[in-house]
Amino acid sequence: MLIGVFPINYLDEHRLVSTSFLLATFVLHLLTISTRFTHKEICSRPLFILAIFGFISASGLIYQLDWNTLDFSPCLHEEGDVCWVALNMWLQTNITMLWCVLLALNIRKLAIEQHYLESQKQMSDW
Numbered sequence: 001m002l003i004g005v006f007p008i009n010y011l012d013e014h015r016l017v018s019t020s021f022l023l024a025t026f027v028l029h030l031l032t033i034s035t036r037f038t039h040k041e042i043c044s045r046p047l048f049i050l051a052i053f054g055f056i057s058a059s060g061l062i063y064q065l066d067w068n069t070l071d072f073s074p075c076l077h078e079e080g081d082v083c084w085v086a087l088n089m090w091l092q093t094n095i096t097m098l099w100c101v102l103l104a105l106n107i108r109k110l111a112i113e114q115h116y117l118e119s120q121k122q123m124s125d126w
Contacts, residue, residue, distance in 0.1 A: 015070035020059055025096055029054035032099070041110065047102045054095040060088050 032051035036043040041053075064072055064085050075083035 019065065019070045022058060022065070022092075025054065025092065026058040026062060028096075029058055029099075044102070044106050047099065047106060050095060050099050050102060054092065055101060056069065057088055057092040057095055063087075064088065087095060 031052045032043060032047065033055060033126070036048040036051075066073060072085045073087060077083065111116075
């Protein structure tokens with residue numbers, strides 16, 4: 001999410017970092033989807049659904065990326081056409097932020113459950 005503070009003045013480096021971020025986001029959502037099948041307690045249903053949307057959005061951005069320049073084709077804005085690249089980037093950014101929030105809430109829930117189980121275990125040991 002900190003790609004916004006990376007200076008655009010260094011265009012080649014910026015494109016490399018932003019492409020790396022896009023690929024990492026793609027892998028992140030792919031791993032989240034696979035985690036649902038291997039460690040169901042870590043990946044809740046809302047996080048899983050959000051990861052599917054994130055995977056689709058990241059795949060769309062990867063498909064729209066010009067790999068020769070590591071940039072996207074500019075939108076022409078003719079006759080009120082929708083700029084799919086901008087819409088997909090906005091969607092991907094929001095999905096990734098929501099993914100972080102949902103993961104934090106899942107970890108919080110797991111920590112509370114684990115603390116409760118440990119306290120019950122200590123009480124029974126007395």
